[in-house]
Amino acid sequence: MSVASVPFSFSRLSLIAGNTFLEAVRQKLFNFLLLLAIGLVASAQFFREFNFGSSELKFISDFGFGALIFFGSALTIATTAQLFFSEIENRTALTLLAKPLWRAEFVFGKFLGVFAVIGVFCALTIGLMMALLWHREGQLMGARPEDFANGRLIAYGDLLVVGVLQWLKFGVLAAIVLLIASFSNTNLFTVVTGFFVLVICHLQYLARDAWGNVDNAVLGLVVRALGFIFPNFQLFNLADQIGQGSGVSSVVALQVAGYAVAYIGVIGGLAVYSFRNREI
Amino acid sequence: MSQPVSAISIQGLTKDFSVTLRGVKLRAVDALNLEVSEGQVYGLLGPNGSGKSTTIKIILGLLDATVGDVRVFGVPANRVEARRNVGYLPEAPYFYRYLSGRELVKFYARVCGVSGTKLKSRVDEVIDWVGLSGAADRRVGTYSKGMLQRIGLAQALVHDPKLIVLDEPTAGVDPVGSAEMCELIRKLKHQGKTVLITSHLLAQIEDVCDRVAILDRGKLIVEGSVLELVGQRDRQALIVDPLPEADLEALRGWLAARGHSLNAVEQPRARLDQLFLSKVSRPGRPGGASAGVGSNEVPLDAKP
Ligand SMILES: Nc1ncnc2c1ncn2[C@@H]1O[C@H](COP(=O)(O)OP(=O)(O)OP(=O)(O)O)[C@@H](O)[C@H]1O
Numbered sequence: 107m108s109v110a111s112v113p114f115s116f117s118r119l120s121l122i123a124g125n126t127f128l129e130a131v132r133q134k135l136f137n138f139l140l141l142l143a144i145g146l147v148a149s150a151q152f153f154r155e156f157n158f159g160s161s162e163l164k165f166i167s168d169f170g171f172g173a174l175i176f177f178g179s180a181l182t183i184a185t186t187a188q189l190f191f192s193e194i195e196n197r198t199a200l201t202l203l204a205k206p207l208w209r210a211e212f213v214f215g216k217f218l219g220v221f222a223v224i225g226v227f228c229a230l231t232i233g234l235m236m237a238l239l240w241h242r243e244g245q246l247m248g249a250r251p252e253d254f255a256n257g258r259l260i261a262y263g264d265l266l267v268v269g270v271l272q273w274l275k276f277g278v279l280a281a282i283v284l285l286i287a288s289f290s291n292t293n294l295f296t297v298v299t300g301f302f303v304l305v306i307c308h309l310q311y312l313a314r315d316a317w318g319n320v321d322n323a324v325l326g327l328v329v330r331a332l333g334f335i336f337p338n339f340q341l342f343n344l345a346d347q348i349g350q351g352s353g354v355s356s357v358v359a360l361q362v363a364g365y366a367v368a369y370i371g372v373i374g375g376l377a378v379y380s381f382r383n384r385e386i
Numbered sequence: 387m388s389q390p391v392s393a394i395s396i397q398g399l400t401k402d403f404s405v406t407l408r409g410v411k412l413r414a415v416d417a418l419n420l421e422v423s424e425g426q427v428y429g430l431l432g433p434n435g436s437g438k439s440t441t442i443k444i445i446l447g448l449l450d451a452t453v454g455d456v457r458v459f460g461v462p463a464n465r466v467e468a469r470r471n472v473g474y475l476p477e478a479p480y481f482y483r484y485l486s487g488r489e490l491v492k493f494y495a496r497v498c499g500v501s502g503t504k505l506k507s508r509v510d511e512v513i514d515w516v517g518l519s520g521a522a523d524r525r526v527g528t529y530s531k532g533m534l535q536r537i538g539l540a541q542a543l544v545h546d547p548k549l550i551v552l553d554e555p556t557a558g559v560d561p562v563g564s565a566e567m568c569e570l571i572r573k574l575k576h577q578g579k580t581v582l583i584t585s586h587l588l589a590q591i592e593d594v595c596d597r598v599a600i601l602d603r604g605k606l607i608v609e610g611s612v613l614e615l616v617g618q619r620d621r622q623a624l625i626v627d628p629l630p631e632a633d634l635e636a637l638r639g640w641l642a643a644r645g646h647s648l649n650a651v652e653q654p655r656a657r658l659d660q661l662f663l664s665k666v667s668r669p670g671r672p673g674g675a676s677a678g679v680g681s682n683e684v685p686l687d688a689k690p
Pocket residue numbers: 385403404405412413414432433434435436437438439440441477683685686
């Protein structure tokens with residue numbers, strides 16, 4: 107008997123993504139995010155009294171990005187694991203996967219839902235940070251016009267670009283956490299392993315620098331393989347280039363974005379493969 | 387194909403779970419063969435841990451068979467296509483707490499491809515059908531057990547599937563509610579649906595099912611139509627129109643003249659639960675006390 111096949115459907119995928127996002131919204135996760143973002147950026151205000159002058163602006167931007175990277179990473183790992191395991195542990199995955207639905211739609215739907223949640227966090231943090239910078243810059247311009255002879259110093263466009271790149275980096279991290287979750291049995295294991303991988307991804311360039319050129323061919327190969335398997339998160343740190351003459355090159359930004367999308371695709375594919383035969 | 391396809395066809399199904407790190411296996415389903423024809427209401431019975439839910443999950447492609455062939459309307463159960471015509475109510479269902487009942491049913495309807503103008507009417511229709519119209523806009527997180535079963539039935543039916551699989555739809559439901567559930571199942575049968583149902587409430591199964599299978603430790607031990615199974619072999623029932631007393635006397639006389647006697651005037655049926663208790667072994671409880679069915683899980687460790 108021939109049956110009409112069920113094609114992969116983007117509308118089902120976006121349904122799952124939307125529902126995942128809604129879960130985050132309705133489970134009050136969002137209120138927490140909002141508070142966190144406001145708290146972070148507002149705390150940069152404390153340093154106003156130091157009155158660093160124009161270097162104060164640099165400080166606010168560094169502080170903002172530092173907070174974005176730190177809390178964004180923690181949030182990505184926790185949210186991804188939580189939103190995935192809430193389906194498994196509450197057995198709602200049972201009902202959902204008994205529908206005519208591809209497991210790939212489920213996994214990528216979860217990914218996009220989480221990605222949207224992190225996107226909101228990034229937008230909030232970056233938006234607040236830019237507002238704060240703009241406001242402070244305005245004040246300083248009034249107080250010390252000589253420093254601002256050529257107009258505003260902060261390249262707000264670059265800030266936005268770097269923010270988007272960080273968001274993509276969190277996307278890579280979310281894909282990694284989903285891959286771990288796809289075979290892991292517990293939330294805790296997933297979160298711990300996720301943090302471990304995060305550290306490797308941030309520090310792997312050190313290993314490459316230290317041992318990449320060693321004479322031992324085997325070790326060199328291992329280090330290089332490691333650098334290939336784990337994405338290099340250091341690539342995304344373009345924040346330092348902001349306001350340093352040239353600014354962020356759009357070619358570099360596009361390359362880094364492509365790097366992130368490629369990793370998301372490959373790691374997401376592996377997550378689907380590993381989840382395909384998971385017993386629910 | 388000349389023969390009509392069964393709604394569910396299970397051949398030689400065995401399912402092993404690895405329960406320890408050293409690879410010790412637990413056999414949850416053991417060489418099971420089962421055919422459920424279209425239009426039947428089929429009851430899957432068995433004590434706790436006998437493999438009912440495992441069998442159902444394999445039918446739905448949630449678990450893979452270790453050995454064996456499982457087909458739904460002729461399509462291998464592990465394919466996505468097989469699930470197009472199936473609605474499923476899991477045991478002890480639990481749904482997205484943060485959605486309202488209506489949003490929940492709507493979400494599943496859209497996942498199943500119900501769209502456009504049909505979406506709203508279909509969602510309202512099933513919610514009304516399971517009797518939840520009054521609570522449809524409340525969060526699912528506030529629902530009672532019985533309401534969860536109802537909303538679960540609604541989501542199972544929303545895409546108008548041909549086969550409906552219900553894993554203990556009456557667990558945790560009060561007697562009135564479970565009688566209503568039986569009524570709904572009967573209505574489904576009248577609509578020509580095939581229903582596979584597991585339950586511990588044997589009297590209800592008996593009332594609603596056409597055929598039953600009893601599993602014990604993953605093995606099929608009894609299978610057949612309900613009447614066939616609970617009819618008594620050493621007796622015979624003559625089903626006649628109600629007879630006036632005089633005719634009954636005449637019949638007694640007629641039988642007596644041939645050396646027979648009329649033993650009873652009633653419907654000759656044993657309760658299915660008696661059959662059930664006599665057929666399944668109950669570890670740790672020789673003699674088969676009736677308490678405990680449907681309460682605590684009885685651990686069964688089948689030999690690999
Ligand atoms: N994921 C799993 N891993 C290991 N063992 C499992 C798993 N799922 C089920 N089992 C075991 O398989 C056996 C059959 O379980 P199943 O849930 O199918 O029983 P059941 O007939 O539905 O029981 P109940 O009436 O309590 O719902 C049990 O011994 C159970 O412990």
